Amino acid sequence: xxxxxxxxxxxxxxxxxxxxxxxxxxxxxxxxxxxxxxxxxxxxxxxxxxxxxxxxxxxxxxxxxxxxxxxxxxxxxxxxxxxxxxx
Numbered sequence: 133x134x135x136x137x138x139x140x141x142x143x144x145x146x147x148x149x150x151x152x153x154x155x156x157x158x159x160x161x162x163x164x165x166x167x168x169x170x171x172x173x174x175x176x177x178x179x180x181x182x183x184x185x186x187x188x189x190x191x192x193x194x195x196x197x198x199x200x201x202x203x204x205x206x207x208x209x210x211x212x213x214x215x216x217x218x219x
Contacts, residue, residue: 161209
């Protein structure tokens with residue numbers, strides 16, 4: 133697993149435990165992604181497979197794109213939201 137994915141997963145786990153407001157910040161940063169994912173569970177295995185083989189996961193294009201800009205606020209928010217739905 134890539135370092136930025138581990139960090140994103142760790143932030144989701146920390147947010148679930150301590151409710152630091154990270155979820156709301158991610159929703160504010162990427163409202164379109166938040167709306168699209170709201171109420172939908174995501175399969176973590178599918179997300180990880182999409183990172184490994186992006187061409188076979190066109191339905192996860194937003195997530196895949198978020199793995200390309202690893203130090204961009206919006207990309208971090210999109211990753212966080214997808215992982216939030218998966219964990």
